[in-house]
Amino acid sequence: MRTLLLLLTLYLPLLVQAGALESYKPRFGREQPLVAVVGENRMTELVDYLVPFSLLSRAGVAEVVALSTREGPLQMMPALRVEAQVTTAEFEQRYPQGADYLIVPAVHHSDDPVLTAFVAGQAAREATIVGICDGVLVLGHAGLLHGRQATGHWYSKSRREADFPDTHWQVDRRYVVDGKLVTSSGVSAALPVSLALVEAIAGPLKAEALGREIGLTGWSPAHNSQSFAFGAGGYLTAAANHLAFWRHETLSLPLQPGLDEATLALRVDAWARSFRTEVLASGNGPVRSRHGLTLLPDAPAEGMPLLPDKEAAPGKVLDEALAGIAARYGDATAAFVAAQLEYPRH
Structure with missing residues (x-):
């Protein structure tokens, strides 16, 4: 019995960290969590931005707000233009206590000072920060990856390891949870990560129902990232x-x-x-x-x-x-x- 308890003490935190997000705990008297999805106007990855916004909005379990760093449209990569609902400055005025969850897509200018300052500020307000694909690079430039476990798109592995050497980079994970920091593998991981967020907010039954509705059978973090290469x-x-x-x-x-x-x-x-x-x-x-x-x-x-x-x-x-x-x-x-x-x- 003592051996079993010791093993659970040692490994259960690692299993939780590797898989499920922490369940949402209401704060600030909010009826639902506040989820923000932020893009950088010059170039933001299309799926990374729109899929979490769409699926969390469809689930109806949170107030979901789409942000841009500046006035004007977001140029999406590889195509389309979108106007967000508010700028980061307007969001901070409207919600001074910050978001409960902040979703950060991949962007071309991952060191943009407006974006990185906003992400760091939301982390300081204890938001759960979710980097989709190479949104993890924004998190790194915002100073959030020191000593943390994280992942990203397979193609950026060498760059990530060089730019952020004190991060514990994980492979073969669709997404990695390290406390209030969540990061994912490449673009299509936006789908399972969105369901994982719904599970954290509203429980597994709601996530399963959404999965059936959209034609996705699961949201496991299991993945074979090392099988991807050009x-x-x-x-x-x-x-x-x-x-x-x-x-x-x-x-x-x-x-x-x-x-x-x-x-x-x-x-x-x-x-x-x-x-x-x-x-x-x-x-x-x-x-x-x-x-x-x-x-x-x-x-x-x-x-x-x-x-x-x-x-x-x-x-x-x-x-x-x-x-x-x-x-x-x-x-x-x-x-x-x-x-x-x-x-x-x-």
Whole structure:
């Protein structure tokens, strides 16, 4: 019995740290937790930003607010433009006690001083900070990774280890929980991390119900990150697709009110990573998405072939998109896209 208790004392904290997030504890008299998703205006990863915003909004378990560091639209990577609901400065005025959860996507300028100061400030107010994909680099520049366990996109491993050598970098984890710091592997990890957040806030039954609704069967942190690499074939595919400009095409995403942000982001992100396709949002003016974001058009409403769309649920979109990419451009291109998304093809 003593041996069992000793083993539980030693290993249970490690198991909790490696997997489940801490259950939400209400504070400041809030009826629901406050979740903020923050982007940097010059370039923010599309799935990392829109999927958590969409799924947590859909779950109805939190007040979810989309932020930008400055006034004006967010340029998303690899495509689309979005207007957030408030700026970081406006958020701090409106919610001086801070968020309960702050979700930080990958951005191109991970050392942006406005963004890193905001993230550090929210951490100081004891928010749980969630870095999606290489949003972990923002966390590092905000000074949050010293001595902590973390992970990120497989492609940035060498950079992360060089820039933040005192961080305990984990592999083969979809997401890593270290107290109030949560980090994830590449882009598609936004899906299971969002369900893990719903579980922490509202319990496993609510997370399971959301999973069934969106077509995702689980949110385990188990992952084989070391199986992802471009290899010679991936780099050759990228070069061939990029250089063969005569085979490039532009596909239109018609903007309509009420578009589901997660479905939109996952489909566009996959197709726009093929190095064969440019995806443009088409329409005659801004539209409101399902949960209140403003989507901005890049081009008029007619004149381009449409982005393939089979109305898949968010949890099935990547499978559908990769199958379409394989049929249109070949399996090598689909594999190249899946590697970028760090998504295990089914």
